[in-house]
Amino acid sequence: MIFDTHAHYDDNQFEEDCETLLNSMADGGIGTIVDVGSSIASWAKIEELVKRYPFMYGAIGVHPDEIGELDEVQFQRMRELLKNEKMVAVGEIGLDYYWDKEEHDLQKKWFIRQLNLAKELNKPVIIHSRDAAADTLDIMKEHARGLSGVIHCFSYSAELAREYIKMGFYLGIGGVVTFKNSKKLKEIVREIPLESLVLETDSPYLAPVPNRGKRNSSLNLVYVAEEIAGLKGISYDEVVEQTEKNAKKLYRL
Ligand code: NI
Numbered sequence: 001m002i003f004d005t006h007a008h009y010d011d012n013q014f015e016e017d018c019e020t021l022l023n024s025m026a027d028g029g030i031g032t033i034v035d036v037g038s039s040i041a042s043w044a045k046i047e048e049l050v051k052r053y054p055f056m057y058g059a060i061g062v063h064p065d066e067i068g069e070l071d072e073v074q075f076q077r078m079r080e081l082l083k084n085e086k087m088v089a090v091g092e093i094g095l096d097y098y099w100d101k102e103e104h105d106l107q108k109k110w111f112i113r114q115l116n117l118a119k120e121l122n123k124p125v126i127i128h129s130r131d132a133a134a135d136t137l138d139i140m141k142e143h144a145r146g147l148s149g150v151i152h153c154f155s156y157s158a159e160l161a162r163e164y165i166k167m168g169f170y171l172g173i174g175g176v177v178t179f180k181n182s183k184k185l186k187e188i189v190r191e192i193p194l195e196s197l198v199l200e201t202d203s204p205y206l207a208p209v210p211n212r213g214k215r216n217s218s219l220n221l222v223y224v225a226e227e228i229a230g231l232k233g234i235s236y237d238e239v240v241e242q243t244e245k246n247a248k249k250l251y252r253l
Helices: 018-023 040-052 064-069 072-081 104-121 133-143 158-166 183-191 218-232 236-251
Strands: 002-007 030-036 056-060 087-096 125-130 149-151 169-173 197-199
Touching (some): 002 236, 040 056, 169 183, 183 218
Parallel strands (some): 030 056, 149 169
């Protein structure tokens, strides 16, 4: 079944119909979902979700856009929350120079601290990096040695893709690969072995064609899997099976 490695059902956009939607996942072919932390406010909601739904797991972290709210007290709370065995990764963490909401030095500082926390707790990491290719790679080379994880919503070059795969990371592929103007990403998906790709939605964001612009949910991953199958000239089932295997390896399930 389909494994969604990156979703945000803690988001307010799911407030009204979260239960109905999550109860429909099995019928829609979705087997497992990892709900990824972005803000400090998301953590308590993720705790609730993973307690309630056996097929859901969580990640705890602070997104670079929200890093201004992180302090030592909350960092300690992160460490405690990650001791729950259903919390399978540290994330999402990284650098975002596109929205550029926080000082670069502050983003870097907490990115490194969270990488080190992942090392301390022996958990994989979920990396968010936008318009910050060089700084992300520098930090990863220096501080992510020995770590594994996923580069979420991969948006850089084929050369960088190969570099991260060499470091033992997976590439997260979502709705963007179905967009007509995503030529570079389509090329990367064609080239990179299926063994290094995982499926993700980033729900409620980045819905694939034909639902582009609408609220996204894990149910839309069928369109992403179909696109990958078409690009690689393999069957839909092979994409679903192999990416599920990869995701389980990634999150050690
Ligand atoms: Ni996300």
